Amino acid sequence: MEDPVLVKCIVCGEEKQEGIQIASEFICDACEAEIVRTDVMDVKYSFFIRQLKQIFYKQNA
């Protein structure tokens, strides 16, 4: 039996198996669905954007 590969989600910080890879970062399925659902006016939106910005800052570093 293979060990499941767990990757740390940049948004929720939990280690998940299923998700998407953006640049060198990982976003789990649950958070990706949240981002897609999140309205621009939603408070959470700014949280997600802040998390995603970390990715781009890292890339430019």
Ligand SMILES: [Zn+2]
């Ligand atoms: Zn997550």
